[in-house]
Amino acid sequence: MMEAKEGLRTVVGLMSGTSMDGIDAALLRTDGRDRVEALDFLTIPYDDGFRTRLRGCLGGADRSGPVAAVERDLTDAHAGAVRRLLDKAGLAAAAVELIGFHGHTIHHDPDRRLTCQIGDGARLAAVTGIAVVNDFRSADVAVGGQGAPLVPLFHRALAHDLPRPLAVLNIGGVANVSWIGPGSAEGEAEVVACDTGPGNALIDDWVLRHGLGRFDAGGALAASGRVDAVALAALTAHPYFDRPAPKSLDRDAFDPAPVAALSPQDGAATLTAFTAESVARVVSHLPAPPVRWLVCGGGRHNATLMAMLADRLGVPVEPADLVGWDGDALEAQAFGYLAVRSRLGLPLSLPATTGVPVPMRGGLFHPVA
Numbered sequence: 451m452m453e454a455k456e457g458l459r460t461v462v463g464l465m466s467g468t469s470m471d472g473i474d475a476a477l478l479r480t481d482g483r484d485r486v487e488a489l490d491f492l493t494i495p496y497d498d499g500f501r502t503r504l505r506g507c508l509g510g511a512d513r514s515g516p517v518a519a520v521e522r523d524l525t526d527a528h529a530g531a532v533r534r535l536l537d538k539a540g541l542a543a544a545a546v547e548l549i550g551f552h553g554h555t556i557h558h559d560p561d562r563r564l565t566c567q568i569g570d571g572a573r574l575a576a577v578t579g580i581a582v583v584n585d586f587r588s589a590d591v592a593v594g595g596q597g598a599p600l601v602p603l604f605h606r607a608l609a610h611d612l613p614r615p616l617a618v619l620n621i622g623g624v625a626n627v628s629w630i631g632p633g634s635a636e637g638e639a640e641v642v643a644c645d646t647g648p649g650n651a652l653i654d655d656w657v658l659r660h661g662l663g664r665f666d667a668g669g670a671l672a673a674s675g676r677v678d679a680v681a682l683a684a685l686t687a688h689p690y691f692d693r694p695a696p697k698s699l700d701r702d703a704f705d706p707a708p709v710a711a712l713s714p715q716d717g718a719a720t721l722t723a724f725t726a727e728s729v730a731r732v733v734s735h736l737p738a739p740p741v742r743w744l745v746c747g748g749g750r751h752n753a754t755l756m757a758m759l760a761d762r763l764g765v766p767v768e769p770a771d772l773v774g775w776d777g778d779a780l781e782a783q784a785f786g787y788l789a790v791r792s793r794l795g796l797p798l799s800l801p802a803t804t805g806v807p808v809p810m811r812g813g814l815f816h817p818v819a
């Protein structure tokens with residue numbers, strides 16, 4: 451284990467999110483506590499062929515057979531992303547201490563203590579020549595936690611100078627919120643977190659099914675449609691929204707059947723309202739209403755969604771970039787930060803972020819052989 455001394459470590463964080471759009475790779479310096487310096491970032495999109503293979507892995511937790519081949523190719527694609535990132539930043543691999551490798555979630559069922567991220571940590575360490583931490587969620591679900599979201603402690607580290615209570619909302623394929631309250635006696639702010647519901651995944655699937663691209667660029671399709679109140683009510687009747695936090699979701703937890711008969715425009719409008727409504731529904735599960743919402747993840751580029759959120763939340767809802775964060779890079783940065791915490795033996799999750807009984811460490815270390 452690394453010595454628990456002060457000092458910044460240069461690390462890479464890698465995320466392959468539920469949108470299956472590609473690999474996010476971030477270079478940062480951090481002490482794994484409250485100091486974070488973002489250095490560089492890039493995204494390597496998956497090609498359609500690989501995206502189809504990855505989609506074919508979703509839902510199962512068996513890593514053998516065709517999944518093993520996808521896992522190997524996914525790992526090598528991550529190694530390529532690290533190479534490209536270091537080339538862009540003009541750094542040699544030897545200058546990087548650690549990679550935090552999230553991998554790709556193919557199955558998440560914390561109630562059955564199951565979560566599965568594919569991505570071969572030992573292989574990534576061997577190919578890049580940099581030590582790797584992966585498997586961030588298993589220890590959490592093994593003790594009855596949700597195993598997600600894990601970014602909240604990173605959000606807290608970034609947010610220490612901002613007014614509270616603050617909500618940081620990530621709208622990826624699934625959406626999740628970190629509520630950051632005022633400081634406690636130990637000087638650490640209270641954090642409450644959960645997945646709020648769908649993010650972009652249902653909208654993406656809808657747009658793709660209608661042959662209108664991979665996502666609703668800018669929210670234009672939704673803006674040209676009308677929200678169907680009956681379909682929206684059916685979608686929001688799901689019991690998930692009444693469950694208290696912490697709670698988490700698998701990508702395909704919601705059945706979009708209520709919108710099936712709608713026009714492409716009205717379906718997009720209704721699914722976009724579903725994401726906004728599910729975020730609004732989380733407020734009653736937070737200790738106090740946030741005074742501001744900072745939004746990260748690809749969903750912040752959807753103007754229709756952002757307007758629907760502002761409408762429902764009644765306080766400023768703004769892209770996280772407005773306070774100097776890179777809203778596309780945060781998740782990848784978070785896994786670099788969590789990799790350092792893993793090596794320092796610091797918790798990755800708390801009872802109020804994932805429902806673990808006590809603050810939990812996690813991650814699996816793969817040294818360079």
Ligand SMILES: Nc1ncnc2c1ncn2[C@@H]1O[C@H](COP(=O)(O)OP(=O)(O)OP(=O)(O)O)[C@@H](O)[C@H]1O
Binds near residue numbers: 622651749781
């Ligand atoms: N210009 C845009 N207009 C509308 N939506 C966009 C735009 N750019 C990206 N998105 C949405 O953002 C999604 C990608 O978001 P992001 O990269 O944050 O997701 P992720 O990291 O895969 O997900 P997760 O947070 O669930 O792990 C795209 O699939 C798309 O739906």
Ligand SMILES: CC(=O)N[C@H]1[C@@H]2OC[C@@H](O2)[C@@H](O)[C@@H]1O[C@H](C)C(=O)O
Binds near residue numbers: 467558565597699
């Ligand atoms: C099981 C899993 O991979 N969950 C993801 C997913 O994507 C968004 C949301 O659902 C969040 O809970 C989590 O990712 C982020 C990075 C997290 O753990 O904080």
